[in-house]
Amino acid sequence: MDLPSDDEIRALHERFAPDREAFELVWTHCRIIGDIAGQLLTDEDGDLVRAGALLHDIGVYRLAPGESYVRHGLLGHEMLRALDLPEPLARICSHHTGVGISRDDVLRQRLPLPPVDYLAETPEETLVMYADKFHSKTSPPRFNTPSAYAASLARFGPGATARFAALTAQYGLPDLAGPALRYGHAVL
DSSP: OOOOOHHHHHHHHHHHOSSHHHHHHHHHHHHHHHHHHHHHOSSSOHHHHHHHHHHTTGGGGGOOTTOOGGGHHHHHHHHHHHTTOOHHHHHHHHTOSBTBBOHHHHHHTTOSSOSSOBOOOSHHHHHHHHHHTTEEOSSSOEEOOHHHHHHHHGGGOHHHHHHHHHHHHHHOOOOOHHHHHHHTOEEO
8 A cells, every 4th residue: 555654644744734734743743643553553564554645634734614513524535535545544534533434324313414423443543543642732742541441431332431441452552751751742
């Protein structure tokens, strides 16, 4: 599979970011997710995980003012396919939100997405999705402890909390102290 290099991925971020502030926020977050995923990497395709982590949130740049954030993954998938990048890479964008979004979730919650499953299916999709739970682009950006992220899932019901617990059992916990120090973001 022909995957873009880190420099090519950074250039895509610079090309699509509406301004420098958005670029810095999203690019830094994607690098952090790449660092976390790298800590947890086992038998997954490391090159696909790296590229997927660095591109998973590129769709954020395409969100229209007021558009639901839940659409950013689908928008990223569409962007990468329009650039003729591989489908397994594009799927990481559309399959990393929350701990997965099922067709039933889309319908029950009336999410502004086509009614299909957006559940991580491959090891690479799953690892990037899991790593993404440990950092947030909030203002200011922060690292999320497992307990803080699990608590945020409570509003989605016990199924979401159970999926996160299963991911934690599968991958273990990443070191957040090192990246927090390196990037200057608090751990909450």
